[in-house]
Every structure is written in structure tokens, then in C-alpha cells.
Amino acid sequence: MDLKELYREVILDHNRTPRNFGRLEDADARAEGHNPLCGDQLSVTLRLQGDRVADLRFEGRGCAISVASASLMTEAVKGRSREEIARLYGEVHALLTDRTRAPAGDLGKLMALAGVAEFPARVKCASLCWHTLNAALERAPAPASTE
Amino acid sequence: MSKPAAVAQAAAPAAPAFDVARVRADFPILSRQIHGKPLVYLDSAASSQRPLPVLRAVEHYETALHANVHRGVHSLSQWATEAYEHAREIVRRFLNARSTREIVFVRGTTEAINLVANSWGRDRLSAGDEILITHLEHHANIVPWQMVCAATGARLRAAPVRPNGELDLEAFRALLHPRTRLVAVAHVSNALGTILPVQEIVRLAHARGVPVLLDGAQAIAHEAVDVQALDCDFYAFSGHKVYAPTGIGVLYGRESLLDAMPPWQGGGDMILSVGIDSSTYNELPWKFEAGTPNISGAVGLGAALEYVEALGRRAIGAHEHSLLEVATERLAALPRLRLVGTAPAKAAVISFTIDGVHPHDIGTILDSEGVAIRTGHHCAMPIMELYGLAATARASFACYNSLEDIDRLLEGLRKVRELFA
CATH class of the missing domain: 3.90.1150.10 (Aspartate Aminotransferase, domain 1)
Structure with missing residues (x-):
């Protein structure tokens, strides 16, 4: 077991200085995530433009893995459509849980989470932010039709 | 062994x-x-x-003695019953209880507290009554009381804890109220390690005629536990915190209290006779042990307590x-x-x-x-x-x-x- 695989420099950096940290006051949707195992809490607020997530923020407290994962997620999904986000989530989920499968698309910096798959107890830490984002998107009003 | x-x-x-x-x-x-x-x-x-003497005692039981307890006339059933009841006697000695009638085998601390909450609590509590716990309790000594409060209209109060993790005994005393019907506190805090002043707590509660349950999960392996010296009314602990297997634990209860309490679960072993319309319940402690018990767990617990006594x-x-x-x-x-x-x-x-x-x-x-x-x-x-x-x-x-x-x-x-x- 190699700790450096889990705590890669990108993870430590995003834990130290999380990007898109805080909350959007004019959010279209928000959701709270909670990991009852460790008491970690996370909230995601987002603003939509049509079908796309125009902006989002997260805040909360958690371990390095959960904070870095949330920070990386906000960078990765900003500007993307719901469909693109759903596809990306599928890839991240596979990355976190399946050591044998190579990701289909280019995950960019999210690849820093590859080490989590070696640590089953920590998968929930890394996926909490995605579940919270999905909950927020489900709650978000469907985009108004322009037709 | x-x-x-x-x-x-x-x-x-x-x-x-x-x-x-x-x-x-x-x-x-x-x-x-x-x-x-x-x-x-x-x-x-x-x-x-678990130490070897516990593992060996369980293995010996499983390989040489096992059958159902309190039932058969055949040799194995008698040996299994003896092994199970011998474990009860070891627990009695370890806790210095007056009688094995006061030693009920349960799955663990959680089940012991649930037994008291249901059997003792539901009959006696009504709207306006209070149960007093502390702020440092394990969920197992919070949630069963919340549930019985929801069912009876009683109210759960919690005595505050000082910043260093000590119980605020003055505040505890002030929360002891004419409507307080039971005090339920940890002997030792699992999150902080605080040893609570349980003797003082019992003294204060008894001065008002209030019975006391001690959650001994964290104390049993580390503190001297003498239920007569503590003068507590209930004492709950889990075997696996004291070098025994999981799935076995003990509720000690003062005999007069247990005697007056209705069974919590019904079934085999807890009855003397059963008709279609009504049944006669068994004596203590079997009245509270419905169904085939965790016999090998009890044997392991007995060996674990003897191990602790020997050290x-x-x-x-x-x-x-x-x-x-x-x-x-x-x-x-x-x-x-x-x-x-x-x-x-x-x-x-x-x-x-x-x-x-x-x-x-x-x-x-x-x-x-x-x-x-x-x-x-x-x-x-x-x-x-x-x-x-x-x-x-x-x-x-x-x-x-x-x-x-x-x-x-x-x-x-x-x-x-x-x-x-």
C-alpha cells in the first residue's frame, strides 16, 4: 500500500486550497451531503444556464480526500451540460471503485483520485461530493424551453 | 483450559x-x-x-459439549446447560452480584439497555416523567430512551459536560427532578475516556428514590465493577469489550426490579407453560432470555472474565x-x-x-x-x-x-x- 498513491500532490494541494469553496447566493439549486460514518458534511450550490452548470461552489468539512475530490469536481463540471456531467460521474465512479478498468475518456486532473480505489474505506469520502451534486441537479428546475 | x-x-x-x-x-x-x-x-x-483461553473454551464447547440448553434429557444438553449456567455464575462473581437470578444474558450493551427501556420503561413512564442521561453518552444509551419517550410522552434530559470532559455534577444534581424516573449514565465515556463519578451519581439519585442504570461497556475491562458497592440498579456490558466474542453481553438487574418487570420478548425458554390463551413465564433470569441463547458466546465470556481475574x-x-x-x-x-x-x-x-x-x-x-x-x-x-x-x-x-x-x-x-x- 502506497500512501503517496492516495495522497498525491494534486490532492494535498486541493485540500490545502480548495477551489470554488463557499456558496452561491443566487443559486438555482443546492443540496447537502452527509457521510454518517465520519460525520462529514458538504453542501453544493449551483447556477444553471439552460442545460449547463454555469457556476457552482461547495463548502463543508471533511477529510483531505473528500475536500480535494469536491474541489476537483467543481473545476471539472463547471460549464458542462447535465449529460456530460452524468457521463463524467460514471467515469469517476468507475475510477474510484474498479482498479481494473481504464477510464474511457480523459479525466484530466480527476485522475489524481485513482489511488482511492486501493482504499475501499475511503471511496465514500471521494464520492460524497458527486452524490451531493447529483442531488442538487435533480432538484434544479428543468431548463425552460425556448421553443 | x-x-x-x-x-x-x-x-x-x-x-x-x-x-x-x-x-x-x-x-x-x-x-x-x-x-x-x-x-x-x-x-x-x-x-x-480474544486470548487463547477464550478461543479454546469456545472450541471445546463447540466440539465436545454443544446441544440446546434447558431442554433435553440427553448428556450433551445437560453439559451445554451446565456450561451456560456456569458462565452465568462466573459473571455473577465478576460483578459481585447477589444471585445469578440477577444476571441476564443478552447480545450486548445495546440490547441490555433496550431491554430496560422497553420492559421497565414502557410500563412505568407517562407524560411528564423524565429520564436523565448525560451529554457524553454513546448512542446506545440515548436512542432507546428517545424511543421509549416517544411511546410514553416522557422527556429525555441530558446533564451537561465541562470542557475537559468531566460531568458537571452540580448541573446533574439540579436536573434530578421530582419527575425523574430513571438515571442512565455511562460508567466510562467511550469518546473521551472520562470515568464518571458513578457512586456519587447513584447516591444522589437514590436519595430521591430514582433507580440508576450504568452503561458499563467501556468500564468492564478496565475498572473494578462491584454492583453491590456501586449500589446501581442495572449494569449493562458487552462481552467483546472484555476479550470475549461478539454477540454476548450481560444485563445485571437488581432482583426486586427484574422480578417486577414484564418479559420483553416472548418465545421458548422464557415460559413455564403455554396455553393458547395465556402462558406462565419462567423465573429469573430466564424470563428475559427468549429463544435459544448464544451458548458458546456465554462460555467464551466466562473464560474471558476468568482470564481477566487471573491477570x-x-x-x-x-x-x-x-x-x-x-x-x-x-x-x-x-x-x-x-x-x-x-x-x-x-x-x-x-x-x-x-x-x-x-x-x-x-x-x-x-x-x-x-x-x-x-x-x-x-x-x-x-x-x-x-x-x-x-x-x-x-x-x-x-x-x-x-x-x-x-x-x-x-x-x-x-x-x-x-x-x-
Whole structure:
């Protein structure tokens, strides 16, 4: 077991200085995530433009893995459509849980989470932010039709 | 049954009073490697490990004695019954209860408290009555009372805890109220290690005629527990916290109280006779033991308590206390480390946080070094909230821990600081 695989420099950096940290006051949707195992809490607020997530923020407290994962997620999904986000989530989920499968698309910096798959107890830490984002998107009003 | 390691003979004053190497040899799991490193097990407050005499007693029971209890006329059934009831007698002796009628086998502390909440509580509580607990209870001594309160209209009150983790005894006294019907408190806090002033608590409650339940889950392996000296009315504990298997525990209850309580669960073994319209319940303690019990678990518990008696509870306590003192001093000296729970009277549990590092990360890094600690809210969320914390890291010590274990913990924490510099 190699700790450096889990705590890669990108993870430590995003834990130290999380990007898109805080909350959007004019959010279209928000959701709270909670990991009852460790008491970690996370909230995601987002603003939509049509079908796309125009902006989002997260805040909360958690371990390095959960904070870095949330920070990386906000960078990765900003500007993307719901469909693109759903596809990306599928890839991240596979990355976190399946050591044998190579990701289909280019995950960019999210690849820093590859080490989590070696640590089953920590998968929930890394996926909490995605579940919270999905909950927020489900709650978000469907985009108004322009037709 | 093999004898546990003997306590070392009195030696030079500087020598340890306790032969920890011999004790360790009784616990096969301690020779395991974790991630290529020798295991350092500092999570006994969650569950302790089992010594060979316990494993052998269970094996002997399963391979030579097993049948159902209290039923057959055949030899095995009689031997199984004897083994099971002998374990009850060992528990009685260990707790210094007056009679085995006061010793009810249950699955663990949680079931013991649920038994009291349901059997004692539902009949006696009504709207306006109060149950008094403290802020540092384990969820197992909170949620059953919430449930019985919801069913009866009674109210759950919690006595506050001071910043160092001590019970605020004055506030506790003030919360003892004419409507208080039961006091239910931990003997030792699992999250902080605080030893509660249970004798004083019992005295205050009894002065008002209020019975007291003690949650002994964290105390049973570390404190002298004499239910007559404590004068408590109920005492609950789990076998697996005191070197016995999981799935077996004990509710001690004062006979006059148990006698007046209705059965909680119905079924076989708890009856004398059954008709279609009504049944006659069995005597104590079997009235509370519906269904085939965890016989091998009880046998294992009996062996575990004998193991503790052979090592000597006082010797174990002194050994653990010296580990607590050394570990506390060394941890407190580390930069950015904060001890959570610093009551003067503590069992061998150290909860801590490190600024800038989440307890889960501490736990993972220590695990990679072979050091097992607990991280999280320790099933005691109200006390965590009091400290403004979602989680802490917790190292807890048992009879088999050594000074080398503390060295390894400190080495692991150095790795934590390096990685999260």
C-alpha cells in the first residue's frame, strides 16, 4: 500500500486550497451531503444556464480526500451540460471503485483520485461530493424551453 | 483450559509490574502483519481481541459439549446447560452480584439497555416523567430512551459536560427532578475516556428514590465493577469489550426490579407453560432470555472474565494507566495536536485532533504503518457537537498494549505531519 498513491500532490494541494469553496447566493439549486460514518458534511450550490452548470461552489468539512475530490469536481463540471456531467460521474465512479478498468475518456486532473480505489474505506469520502451534486441537479428546475 | 500468562513476580521497582510480553503471547491476532508491518492494535475501546483461553473454551464447547440448553434429557444438553449456567455464575462473581437470578444474558450493551427501556420503561413512564442521561453518552444509551419517550410522552434530559470532559455534577444534581424516573449514565465515556463519578451519581439519585442504570461497556475491562458497592440498579456490558466474542453481553438487574418487570420478548425458554390463551413465564433470569441463547458466546465470556481475574483487574488497570500517562504526555507535546477530553479521572482512551488534518486521514496513514486506531464520531455525536467536532482520532489501550505500541503510534503521527506539512 502506497500512501503517496492516495495522497498525491494534486490532492494535498486541493485540500490545502480548495477551489470554488463557499456558496452561491443566487443559486438555482443546492443540496447537502452527509457521510454518517465520519460525520462529514458538504453542501453544493449551483447556477444553471439552460442545460449547463454555469457556476457552482461547495463548502463543508471533511477529510483531505473528500475536500480535494469536491474541489476537483467543481473545476471539472463547471460549464458542462447535465449529460456530460452524468457521463463524467460514471467515469469517476468507475475510477474510484474498479482498479481494473481504464477510464474511457480523459479525466484530466480527476485522475489524481485513482489511488482511492486501493482504499475501499475511503471511496465514500471521494464520492460524497458527486452524490451531493447529483442531488442538487435533480432538484434544479428543468431548463425552460425556448421553443 | 490453558492458564493465561501470569502476572510477573514483584521485581525491582523500575521493572514493569506486568509481563506484557507474556500477555501478548496469549493473543494470536497480535502477531499479524498489516501492510507488511507488525500490528499495533489501539482500538480496544471499539472491540478488544480474544486470548487463547477464550478461543479454546469456545472450541471445546463447540466440539465436545454443544446441544440446546434447558431442554433435553440427553448428556450433551445437560453439559451445554451446565456450561451456560456456569458462565452465568462466573459473571455473577465478576460483578459481585447477589444471585445469578440477577444476571441476564443478552447480545450486548445495546440490547441490555433496550431491554430496560422497553420492559421497565414502557410500563412505568407517562407524560411528564423524565429520564436523565448525560451529554457524553454513546448512542446506545440515548436512542432507546428517545424511543421509549416517544411511546410514553416522557422527556429525555441530558446533564451537561465541562470542557475537559468531566460531568458537571452540580448541573446533574439540579436536573434530578421530582419527575425523574430513571438515571442512565455511562460508567466510562467511550469518546473521551472520562470515568464518571458513578457512586456519587447513584447516591444522589437514590436519595430521591430514582433507580440508576450504568452503561458499563467501556468500564468492564478496565475498572473494578462491584454492583453491590456501586449500589446501581442495572449494569449493562458487552462481552467483546472484555476479550470475549461478539454477540454476548450481560444485563445485571437488581432482583426486586427484574422480578417486577414484564418479559420483553416472548418465545421458548422464557415460559413455564403455554396455553393458547395465556402462558406462565419462567423465573429469573430466564424470563428475559427468549429463544435459544448464544451458548458458546456465554462460555467464551466466562473464560474471558476468568482470564481477566487471573491477570488481576488491579494489575491490568495499573498497566493501562501507566500507558495512558505516557501516551498523554507524549501526544500533548506534539505540535498542532489537541487532546479532546482531559478529565482528571480517565480510562485508557485518548481522543485527539491535529490542526489541518482530518481524523480520517490520520487513521488511513496510521493504518499504512500497521497502527489501528478509531476515527469518527465514536457513536457519540452529541458530545462531538459540544466540542464543535465532527470526528476525532482515538487511541485506546488494553492489557496487551505496550510502550512500544506508543512509540509506533508516535512514529505514525510523524508520518502524518510529514505528509500534511
